[in-house]
Amino acid sequence: MSHSHNKNEILSHELPATPLDPKTQAERDAKIQVAMIGLCGCWGCTLSFLDMDERLLGLLDKVAITRSSFTDVKRIPHRCTIGFVEGGVANSENIETLEEFRENCDIMISVGACAVWGGTPAMRNVVPLEECLIEAYVDSPTAVEGAKKVIPFHEDLPIITTKVKPLHEVVKIDYFIPGCPPDGDAIIKVLDDFVNGRGFDLPSEMNRYD
Amino acid sequence: MSVRVTIDGQEIQARSGDNIIDVAAQNGVYIPSLCYVKGKPCLGTCRTCSVKVDGSVMAACTIPVREGMEIEVNDDAEIVDMRKALVELLFSEGNHNCPSCEKSGRCELQATGYEVDMMVSRFPYRFTPRVVDHASKTVFLQRDRCIFCQRCVDMVRDERTGKKIFSIKGRGTHSSIEIDAELANEMTPQQVRHASDLCPVGCIIDKTQGYDDPIGQRKFEIKSIKDRALEKEHR
Incomplete structure (x- = not known):
């Protein structure tokens, strides 16, 4: 299911880049590597990641952020200690990205309702996939009149999964931060605990499902 | 009539006939419940209030206290996890x-x-x-x-x-x-x-x-x- 490389296609992490000076690179490599990816979600949890605000600065002497909404790289350049994932699994590209990420993360954490149980995209799970596609593309009330009714299908498009799955039904997930989205407070609490060797502990007053 | 029971090893006085949820709450011990409404006859449907009574798992809202009863609410890791599992079941069963x-x-x-x-x-x-x-x-x-x-x-x-x-x-x-x-x-x-x-x-x-x-x-x-x-x- 990997991206076909015999096509005229270059991913951003494959582009030539000027290497960092060796000292900066060595300092960065010595830090705890943290990454966050998004699958089938709304990127709201990533906004909560940004809501860590200036509190993140206090961690930056210990933490290097690789793939995330701050950096916009498509693959993590090397192994990560902590990987956050938002969004559920809804298509073949999600599965590929998630499996690749799992192979390269020591600790993996589901962030938000979509990652934890499917969330809003999983509302389609009570309807057969065929009916969903017909409603969206064939009998859509907003379809352009007279236009040819086509359900998109092309080798470049990821294949939709029959049901939206929570991440832990596809790969092993170590910890869960529920919420839609969880607060930046919850994410910084978890990150700070791991960075300082304390382990996962999300107290009930910080836990939320909405 | 007053009876003596223990909750998590702590000896307490309770009114005979009161159920375990109420007695525990009177003594500052919270037992979660989703069907029991104080003052109404117990329904015993949700089982979320499961505790160990003299070693057996029972729904706390259905059991009136009696003399010498040993009740485990939070001391026993197994029963704490069992209550959690019951809540998780409800979340996975419905939408x-x-x-x-x-x-x-x-x-x-x-x-x-x-x-x-x-x-x-x-x-x-x-x-x-x-x-x-x-x-x-x-x-x-x-x-x-x-x-x-x-x-x-x-x-x-x-x-x-x-x-x-x-x-x-x-x-x-x-x-x-x-x-x-x-x-x-x-x-x-x-x-x-x-x-x-x-x-x-x-x-x-x-x-x-x-x-x-x-x-x-x-x-x-x-x-x-x-x-x-x-x-x-x-x-």
């Missing part, structure tokens, strides 16, 4: 989409999930299709969220005839909560509000009520379900 629910922040199931430290259900989420019932003019039934506690079945009745307004049809996985739309249409606004407040989840929704309280000022955000349960009792 509990908190972000899209009017009851969020006022929901006892959600608040109990926080109390038992549920982050995710260990059981596969089932996504069973369930049909919403809009027939009545006063309430609608969002069946995705029903946990079959039977509070509404037993405690909401037509004021004129005393007939039940809500009922459960079918058995096992085919069970569904039903409403007598004609009787429901006769409900006063106060009774509608009572029924929707009584529902521990967002299944019975008052058609006149929406997302009334802003996030951060909702019922269980102001005071947790545990604090509320203990406040009523703790002397």
Whole structure:
């Protein structure tokens, strides 16, 4: 299911880049590597990641952020200690990205309702996939009149999964931060605990499902 | 008559005949429950209040205390995890989409999930299709969220005839909560509000009520379900 490389296609992490000076690179490599990816979600949890605000600065002497909404790289350049994932699994590209990420993360954490149980995209799970596609593309009330009714299908498009799955039904997930989205407070609490060797502990007053 | 029991090794005096949930709460020990309503006959349907009584697992709301009883609530890791598993089962059995629910922040199931430290259900989420019932003019039934506690079945009745307004049809996985739309249409606004407040989840929704309280000022955000349960009792 990997991206076909015999096509005229270059991913951003494959582009030539000027290497960092060796000292900066060595300092960065010595830090705890943290990454966050998004699958089938709304990127709201990533906004909560940004809501860590200036509190993140206090961690930056210990933490290097690789793939995330701050950096916009498509693959993590090397192994990560902590990987956050938002969004559920809804298509073949999600599965590929998630499996690749799992192979390269020591600790993996589901962030938000979509990652934890499917969330809003999983509302389609009570309807057969065929009916969903017909409603969206064939009998859509907003379809352009007279236009040819086509359900998109092309080798470049990821294949939709029959049901939206929570991440832990596809790969092993170590910890869960529920919420839609969880607060930046919850994410910084978890990150700070791991960075300082304390382990996962999300107290009930910080836990939320909405 | 007074009896002596122990809760998590602590010896306490209790009034004979009081059930374990009430006795524990009087002594500052919170036992989660989703069907029990203080002062009403116990239903014993949700089992979320499971504790160990002299080594056996029992639903605390169904058991009156008696002399010498040894009750384990939080001392025994197995029973703590069992209560958590019971809550997780409810979350995986129905479709509990908190972000899209009017009851969020006022929901006892959600608040109990926080109390038992549920982050995710260990059981596969089932996504069973369930049909919403809009027939009545006063309430609608969002069946995705029903946990079959039977509070509404037993405690909401037509004021004129005393007939039940809500009922459960079918058995096992085919069970569904039903409403007598004609009787429901006769409900006063106060009774509608009572029924929707009584529902521990967002299944019975008052058609006149929406997302009334802003996030951060909702019922269980102001005071947790545990604090509320203990406040009523703790002397």
